[in-house]
Amino acid sequence: MKSHNVLVIGAGIGGLATALALHARGHAVTVVEAAPEARALGVGINLLPHAVAVLDRFGIVPALIRSGVETEALLFANRFGQTIHRDARGLGAGAAFPQISIHRGQLQQILFDSARLALGGEAIRFGCRCIGLGSTTGSGATARFMVDGRQVEFSADAIVACDGIHSAVRQQFYPDEGPPRWNGVMMWRGTTLGKPFLGGRTMVQAGIGDAKFVVYPISTAPDPDGNVLINWIADIRTKPRIDGTYQAPARQDWMKPGSLDDLLPTFGSWSFDWLDVPEIIRNAQGILEWPMVDRDPLPRWSFGRIALAGDAAHPMYPIGSNGATQAILDADALSQALSDDEPVTAFESYERARRPMTSEIVRMNRMMGLDAVLDLVDELAPTGFARIEDVIDPAEIASRIDNYKLLAGHARKVSA
Numbered sequence: 001m002k003s004h005n006v007l008v009i010g011a012g013i014g015g016l017a018t019a020l021a022l023h024a025r026g027h028a029v030t031v032v033e034a035a036p037e038a039r040a041l042g043v044g045i046n047l048l049p050h051a052v053a054v055l056d057r058f059g060i061v062p063a064l065i066r067s068g069v070e071t072e073a074l075l076f077a078n079r080f081g082q083t084i085h086r087d088a089r090g091l092g093a094g095a096a097f098p099q100i101s102i103h104r105g106q107l108q109q110i111l112f113d114s115a116r117l118a119l120g121g122e123a124i125r126f127g128c129r130c131i132g133l134g135s136t137t138g139s140g141a142t143a144r145f146m147v148d149g150r151q152v153e154f155s156a157d158a159i160v161a162c163d164g165i166h167s168a169v170r171q172q173f174y175p176d177e178g179p180p181r182w183n184g185v186m187m188w189r190g191t192t193l194g195k196p197f198l199g200g201r202t203m204v205q206a207g208i209g210d211a212k213f214v215v216y217p218i219s220t221a222p223d224p225d226g227n228v229l230i231n232w233i234a235d236i237r238t239k240p241r242i243d244g245t246y247q248a249p250a251r252q253d254w255m256k257p258g259s260l261d262d263l264l265p266t267f268g269s270w271s272f273d274w275l276d277v278p279e280i281i282r283n284a285q286g287i288l289e290w291p292m293v294d295r296d297p298l299p300r301w302s303f304g305r306i307a308l309a310g311d312a313a314h315p316m317y318p319i320g321s322n323g324a325t326q327a328i329l330d331a332d333a334l335s336q337a338l339s340d341d342e343p344v345t346a347f348e349s350y351e352r353a354r355r356p357m358t359s360e361i362v363r364m365n366r367m368m369g370l371d372a373v374l375d376l377v378d379e380l381a382p383t384g385f386a387r388i389e390d391v392i393d394p395a396e397i398a399s400r401i402d403n404y405k406l407l408a409g410h411a412r413k414v415s416a
């Protein structure tokens with residue numbers, strides 16, 4: 001069993017999971033983060049069972065379940081709220097762990113608290129913005145940071161870059177890559193206090209790829225008015241479909257505010273028997289705007305003693321609940337590889353284990369992944385239906401969904 005001194009750049013979901021996974025396998029870890037302090041940012045996010053299995057080793061699953069929701073089903077519906085397909089999720093689907101829907105800020109906070117306890121407070125440093133890499137020698141690697149207006153260097157046996165979609169480290173290896181690529185769909189995201197729907201543990205995606213409403217609860221304990229916290233994402237195509245991708249409108253900021261006026265013309269009439277979509281949107285605690293962007297799959301992620309992970313390696317459209325999950329699976333794979341080998345060899349085997357699948361997910365999501373089912377049913381029954389069996393064989397829908405899940409590794413076991 002090898003033990004290395006590892007520098008993790010970025011204290012987001014992937015960086016903190018990487019720190020915990022490395023620590024659990026006996027490595028010495030320092031995490032450096034650009035943000036000035038730990039802040040619980042974002043809205044809802046999903047953890048698929050194979051990522052929850054990894055987090056279970058850090059003893060945090062009970063806390064995640066207390067904060068979030070054990071999601072039992074993903075319901076596909078048309079724009080009239082009629083059920084296309086109900087896909088069982090988590091324990092009900094035979095997985096060993098639940099799927100957890102949770103506020104990203106709470107997930108980050110739970111990971112942070114656990115990492116601080118395991119590593120010690122000094123090992124997680126805020127206010128350190130990576131601006132590039134330094135020298136790599138036979139025994140170590142160096143990265144450069146801006147800290148309190150000064151340039152400083154940190155060295156380690158190995159460096160893992162978990163610095164997100166705008167990764168400074170990725171940019172150093174791919175200087176001509178340019179900004180993320182946009183498919184012309186804008187996404188508005190928010191949280192709303194509202195009455196539980198469909199039993200309180202169901203995630204829904206309704207509509208079509210070009211006008212889609214995704215909604216799921218991220219809390220189960222009702223407040224005194226009987227309301228739970230509901231997360232939603234409203235997608236609207238604002239540019240025509242083309243072959244290839246657009247350049248995104250501006251530098252993408254996860255916390256950019258959005259406007260109600262952009263949503264109601266599309267979703268204002270979507271009042272279903274079981275959910276009033278315009279009411280959910282109107283009652284939002286806040287609305288955030290984010291273009292549906294990703295980056296092309298890379299030919300290489302490991303560069304000697306330096307490796308990319310999470311969104312720095314494979315940013316993907318948020319279709320299929322894979323963003324956080326794949327970052328956590330990276331953490332598991334690279335920590336195992338570093339326990340087995342010296343950093344250069346370890347990062348090569350980590351890349352071999354993880355790059356093909358994540359590249360495939362990026363490509364599947366570009367073809368709208370699971371959303372393709374919504375488009376297919378809308379083409380066949382644009383004005384709705386009484387029985388889905390009259391529109392399409394339910395077995396065909398189930399097989400399309402299962403195929404995506406298989407390629408995205410849902411059934412894959414994590415290493416011990």
Ligand SMILES: Cc1cc2nc3c(=O)[nH]c(=O)nc-3n(C[C@H](O)[C@H](O)[C@H](O)COP(=O)(O)OP(=O)(O)OC[C@H]3O[C@@H](n4cnc5c(N)ncnc54)[C@H](O)[C@@H]3O)c2cc1C
Nearest residue numbers: 010012013014034042043129130163164254310311323324
């Ligand atoms: C503020 C924020 C809010 C988000 N909200 C949502 C959401 O609501 N729903 C959702 O599905 N996904 C959200 N995401 C994205 C989601 O967390 C990721 O897609 C996924 O979890 C993969 O995690 P990651 O650690 O690779 O990237 P991220 O979670 O994006 O983490 C990257 C981390 O690196 C830090 N960083 C960036 N540049 C540098 C640098 N140069 N030097 C040092 N540190 C750096 C960032 O501050 C951040 O903490 C959000 C990301 C961020 C940063």
